[in-house]
Amino acid sequence: MxxxxxxxxxxxxxxxxxxxxxxxxxxxxxxxxxxxxxxxxxxxxxxxxxxxxxxxxxxxxxxxxxxxxxxxxxxxxxxxxxxDEPFVGKIELDLPENVAPSTGEGLGEIVSGEEGERLLSDIAVARRLEDWAGPVAGATELSRDYGVPRSTLNHWHHAGEVVALLKGTRNHVYPVEQFVDGRPARGLAAISALAGNSRIAWFWLSRPNAALSGRKPIDVLKQDRVDEVVDVARAYFDAQ
Structure with a gap:
């Protein structure tokens, strides 16, 4: 206790x-x-x-x-x-007086864009969007299951009032957790602007935050405590 x-x-x-x-x-x-x-x-x-x-x-x-x-x-x-204590927290190293200069290995072989993508795909680990973003829904699902008209969703999207995540090459999906009574929580636009990227914004919003007593920022926004969450977000993203 x-x-x-x-x-x-x-x-x-x-x-x-x-x-x-x-x-x-x-x-x-x-x-x-x-x-x-x-x-x-x-x-x-x-x-x-x-x-x-x-x-x-x-x-x-x-x-x-x-x-x-x-x-x-x-x-x-x-x-x-x-x-006045410049060495506090630092480790003093006993360096030799003469140190051989290092030229490094230089640049590797330059490859084409296609070859670069192939090499990256060999080491990349596929991860589904839902694995980190939580449940998401497209425009059709939101209209059918939550009663959100496509025209309204489109307006929110272009106004930055809802978090939209790109899935695939062209389609956007929307984290379901951001909605309250069929509307996006207030303050999402301010958080997205501070983060500068929808994916970064949602990752921050959907993770427990010590400055909010361990609660997820999106949960606090849904309680209409917008100023509190924006202040914490500004302190976090301004320091980046």
Whole structure:
């Protein structure tokens, strides 16, 4: 029981850290004082600090509020201590003074596109779309089994409001799990835009996420908690 409580607390803190980091990053993005690297790091530090504070007892928060100057100095000392230790976490290697230069093996034989595809097919492992995406349905099945008109589905597809996965060379199928009462969950367009690719978006949406207390993002979207999922997605994909 104690272990489960600790896991829930840890997941909740990770969620807070991710949401705060995302909002701080957005707020400071136009500030010229921050370079790309320092902006991302500052946002993560802010998120970690917020996660550490959120579960403190009221008395402890009040005490910290009275000692903000001391707290700020402590944070500066901590950051400086880490930056002054360039070899922390690194392995020192005893390298010989003279190292023979390596020229490598160079490029292999150049082959045609057809030959390249044949060579790849020899080592590729076939995997069905449903094996990772879950149950999917085409336009005909959605119309017959879920009452989704083809014209409506086509509109959602072109508006980016539904996740469509290419199966074969031309046909699209739609993960059934994304629909609620015959409509795609709100927020799918925002997630797809952040991911930049429908397959990547659905893979992220359909996997348990620690920042969402171990729940799948698509399940949280279906509860209409769009802002929460988008914040977590932005923190994840912006860091890629």
């Amino acid at each position: 104690a272990s489960s409580q600790m896991q829930r607390n840890g997941a909740g803190q990770a969620n807070v850290a991710a949401r705060v980091a995302s909002k701080v990053k957005d707020a400071l993005r136009s500030d010229k004082a921050f370079e790309a690297g320092s902006l991302a790091l500052s946002a993560r530090i802010a998120g970690a600090a917020a996660a550490a504070v959120v579960d403190l007892p009221v008395e402890a928060r009040r005490e910290l509020g009275k000692r903000q100057g001391e707290l700020a100095r402590g944070i500066r000392r901590l950051v400086k201590a880490f930056s």
